[in-house]
Structure formats: C-alpha cells, structure tokens
Amino acid sequence: MRLKVLIGGSIIFFLAGCLPPVSREPLPPEKPPFYREQEFISPLTDDADRSSLQTAVERSLAHLAKKNSLGNSPDTLQGAMGNLFSPSRLCRSLTIFREILWNASDEAEIERRVREAFTFWEVTRVDGAKPILLTGYYEPIVEGQLKPGGEYSYPIYRRPEDLFEIRAKGNSAPYYSRKEIDCQGILQGKGYELAWLKDPWERYVLHVQGSGQVRLPDGKTIRVGFAASNGRPYRSIGRYLVERGFLTDQELSLSRVQEFLRQHPERRDEIFNANERYIFFRFIPGKEGPIGALGFPLTAGRSVATDPAVFPPGALAYLIARQPVFDEGGTRMAKKNLRRFVLNQDTGAAMIGPGRVDLFCGSGEAAGMVAGAMREEGKIYFLQAK
Numbered sequence: 001m002r003l004k005v006l007i008g009g010s011i012i013f014f015l016a017g018c019l020p021p022v023s024r025e026p027l028p029p030e031k032p033p034f035y036r037e038q039e040f041i042s043p044l045t046d047d048a049d050r051s052s053l054q055t056a057v058e059r060s061l062a063h064l065a066k067k068n069s070l071g072n073s074p075d076t077l078q079g080a081m082g083n084l085f086s087p088s089r090l091c092r093s094l095t096i097f098r099e100i101l102w103n104a105s106d107e108a109e110i111e112r113r114v115r116e117a118f119t120f121w122e123v124t125r126v127d128g129a130k131p132i133l134l135t136g137y138y139e140p141i142v143e144g145q146l147k148p149g150g151e152y153s154y155p156i157y158r159r160p161e162d163l164f165e166i167r168a169k170g171n172s173a174p175y176y177s178r179k180e181i182d183c184q185g186i187l188q189g190k191g192y193e194l195a196w197l198k199d200p201w202e203r204y205v206l207h208v209q210g211s212g213q214v215r216l217p218d219g220k221t222i223r224v225g226f227a228a229s230n231g232r233p234y235r236s237i238g239r240y241l242v243e244r245g246f247l248t249d250q251e252l253s254l255s256r257v258q259e260f261l262r263q264h265p266e267r268r269d270e271i272f273n274a275n276e277r278y279i280f281f282r283f284i285p286g287k288e289g290p291i292g293a294l295g296f297p298l299t300a301g302r303s304v305a306t307d308p309a310v311f312p313p314g315a316l317a318y319l320i321a322r323q324p325v326f327d328e329g330g331t332r333m334a335k336k337n338l339r340r341f342v343l344n345q346d347t348g349a350a351m352i353g354p355g356r357v358d359l360f361c362g363s364g365e366a367a368g369m370v371a372g373a374m375r376e377e378g379k380i381y382f383l384q385a386k
Contacts, residue, residue: 034123034124035084035121035122035123035124036121036122036124037120037121037122038121038122038381039120040115040318042320043111044110044111044114044115044318045107045111046107046341047337047338047340048301048302050101052299052301052302053302053340054098054102055302056299056302056303056343057094057098057101057316057343058098059294059296059299060090060094060294060314060315060343060344060345061091061094061095061314063294063295063296063314063345064087064090064091064094064314065091067087084121084384085312085315085382085384089384090312090314090315092385093118093316093384093385094315094316096117096118096385097114097117097316097383097385100114100117114383117385117386118384118385119384119386120382121382121383121384122379122380123354123380123382130355131378132354132356132357132377132378132379132380133355133376133377133378134319134321134357134358134359134374134376134377135356135358135371135375136323136359136370136371136374137210137305137348137359137360137371138209138360138362138367138370138371139209139211139212139213139289139290139364140202140209140212140213140363140364140368141212141213141214141221141363141365142197142199142202142203142205142206142212142214143197143198143199143202143214143215144195144196144198144214144216145196145217146196146216147196148193148196149196152197152198154196154197154198154199154203155188155193155194155195155196155197156193156194156195156196156203156224156281157181157187157192157193157194157280157281158192158193158194158227158281159192159227159228159282160175160187160190160192160280163228163230163280164231174231174232175230175231176230176278177230177276177278178230178273178275178276178277178278179276181278182269182272182273183269183273192280194281194282194283195214195224197214200268200272204237205254205368206224206279207277207279208275210225210226210348211223211225211281211284211289211290211291212224213363223284223286223289223290224281224282224283225284225289225291226279226280226281226282227281227282228279228280229277229278229279230277230278232278233277233349234275234277234349234350235277236275236350237257237271237272237274237275238252238253238254238256240274240275241271246260247260252375253372253373253375254372254373255369255373277349290363292305292345292346292360293305293313293346294313294314294345294346298345298360299343299345300360300362300363301340301359301360301361301362302340302342302343302360303342303343303345303346303359303360304317304319304342304343304344304345304346304357304358305345305346305348305351305357305358305360306344306346306347306351306356306358307347307351307353307354308347310353311354311382312344314343314344314345315343315344315382316341316342316382316383317342317343317344317380317381317382317383318341318342318380318381318383319339319340319341319357319359319379319380320337320339320378320379320380320381321376321377321378321379322335322337322376322378323335323370323376324369324370324373324374326366326369326370326373332369335376342359342380344382346358346360357378357380359371361374
C-alpha cells in the first residue's frame with residue numbers, strides 16, 4: 001500500500017475540519033468503565049515502518065474530518081468511552097501525533113515527544129485482571145471467474161433485494177441461513193451471483209474475513225468487499241471443532257481447521273453450517289483496499305478491528321503482544337515480540353467487548369499464515385493528547 005502524502009491545502013483542511021476551538025477549561029471527562037489511565041514505563045518502541053504509520057494516521061484523520069464536515073459527529077460520546085474520546089479530542093491527538101512523526105529526527109525523539117504530549121489509557125475487562133486476546137485477519141486472494149462453468153461452481157452473492165437485516169430483536173425472523181443458501185440453493189437463479197469460486201474453503205474464508213480479491217483465469221484480480229449480512233450471529237467453526245472434540249485449544253489455528261476439513265470432506269457442510277452468519281459482497285473499485293469500517297483502505301500491520309461500542313473509532317493506540325514467525329516454506333518457527341502504534345479502523349462480528357482486538361495482517365497467503373496463527377494475550381493503550 002502506498003503512502004499518501006498530504007501537503008498544503010490538505011493539512012489546512014484537516015486542521016480546520018477536525019479541530020473546533022478548544023475551551024481553556026474543558027469539561028472533565030466522565031470515567032469510562034473499561035479505561036484506566038496508566039503511567040507508561042515500558043519502552044515505546046515501534047517494530048514496523050514509519051511510512052505505514054503515517055498512512056494509517058492520515059486515513060483516521062480523513063475519516064474524522066469527513067464526519068465533522070457532514071455535521072454528524074457530536075462532541076460527546078455516550079457509554080463505555082464517555083467524553084474521554086470525543087471526536088474533537090481524537091482529531092487533536094492525531095494531529096499532534098502526525099506533527100511528531102513528520103518532524104522527529106529519530107525513534108528516540110518520537111518516544112520522548114510522545115511521552116511529553118500524551119497520556120496512556122489501558123483497556124481492561126470488567127474484572128481488570130485478564131489481558132486482551134489479540135487475533136489476526138487478512139485479505140484472502142481466491143480463484144474465481146465471473147461466469148459459472150467447470151470447476152467454478154461455488155457462488156458468492158451480492159446483497160439480495162429482499163434482504164432485511166435485523167435492527168431490533170423480535171421484529172422479524174432473520175434472513176436465510178448458510179445452510180439454506182449454500183446447501184439448499186434458495187438464492188440460485190435470482191441473478192444475485194457476483195462471481196463463482198473454485199474452492200468451498202476459500203469461499204468460507206472470504207466470508208469470515210469479509211473482503212478479498214478474486215483472481216480471474218486471465219490473471220487479473222477484482223476486489224470484493226462487505227455489502228451486508230443475513231443478520232444471524234457469528235459462530236467460530238474452530239470453536240465448534242473444539243467443542244465437538246475434533247481439535248484441542250492448543251492446536252487451534254486457521255491452517256489446522258483447513259487440514260481437518262481436507263481430511264474429513266464428508267463433514268464440510270456440517271462444519272460450515274455451524275456458522276449461520278452469511279456475508280453478501282460488492283465490487284470495490286480502485287486498487288487500494290480492503291475498505292474498513294471507517295470507509296477508507298486498511299493499512300497492513302497498523303489497522304485493528306474492535307468493538308466500536310467500547311473502542312473509539314479512528315483512535316491512536318499502542319499494542320503490546322507477540323506474533324508468529326514462519327520460514328520461507330511456511331513452517332511456523334517461533335514467536336517474536338510485537339510492539340507498535342496502531343489505529344482503530346475496523347470492526348467485525350466476533351469483536352465484542354473490551355477483551356478482543358483483531359490486527360489486519362495484509363493480503364495474500366503469507367499474511368493469511370500469520371493471521372491464522374495469531375492468538376495471543378496482550379495489552380492495548382489508547383493515547384490522548386494532554
């Protein structure tokens with residue numbers, strides 16, 4: 001992904017569009033239940049390249065500026081975040097952080113200036129004891145074509161015209177389940193097919209990740225992204241396999257689930273159908289992506305997905321955990337420390353509550369190996385300008 005350098009009028013736009021006048025005596029924020037201000041004594045190092053961080057910061061600022069320009073960004077947030085992470089505070093924090101990134105001469109100066117300018121708020125669970133669970137997700141590249149035929153027999157669908165997504169419990173029955181759509185063919189012949197894929201496993205992974213690229217027979221790729229869901233709850237098929245005794249918690253990973261399905265093809269539909277949630281797609285124009293919940297492309301290694309009711313959308317955070325390491329042949333070798341600044345730019349059906357964070361690992365097979373094996377305890381601190 002390329003760094004978008006915004007200069008001149010763009011900088012003025014962000015400063016004017018994001019930052020309303022700051023009161024000399026701002027109202028103290030109410031205390032959010034999942035946040036605890038901490039003195040950050042650990043080294044504030046960053047194990048990823050600075051250009052990707054600059055890209056992610058610009059995209060969060062663009063999102064907040066767009067919301068502010070549309071007049072739909074109240075300066076007071078309710079619920080878990082209280083007033084602590086209001087849009088004006090987020091804009092101010094990101095603008096100050098961007099200035100530090102652009103002007104600091106080295107990593108030591110970045111660390112010094114960030115410590116001087118920011119407070120750190122650790123996200124905790126209700127009991128305050130358990131660490132967060134860090135997982136990974138990625139953009140798969142799958143084989144497909146735009147017309148059915150031969151081995152291309154597994155359709156992905158656009159949003160059906162009769163789809164009704166549940167907005168309130170009890171108002172209506174949810175839309176068709178995965179079993180009804182994929183096994184009983186209830187949508188076939190209605191013109192909703194967007195593309196046909198080769199592999200049912202790749203189709204399922206595309207559903208779980210929510211977006212991806214389809215590689216056509218001529219080598220060209222088209223990008224598809226989330227358009228809607230059937231309104232049913234998400235259920236992990238990995239957890240289903242553990243509950244049924246087919247896998248253990250220790251061996252659970254995306255590659256291990258795939259291996260089990262290859263060894264037991266007769267159970268494929270049963271296992272897929274355990275997750276009733278079904279995703280409908282749309283074509284994504286342009287070369288950048290995938291598109292996150294903020295409406296801008298995600299940045300590999302920098303964008304995280306969380307519960308937007310607990311974590312402030314667009315905000316800057318610092319993540320501490322570990323990540324898996326693979327050799328050139330795809331064999332998992334070890335784990336290494338992960339310490340970096342991240343931006344909260346996405347969400348997902350499995351991201352519920354303060355205990356979950358999902359790191360976007362990039363596109364393709366290598367990113368998929370890392371994402372599929374990432375299941376680590378960690379900590380995340382949101383940064384707020386003093």
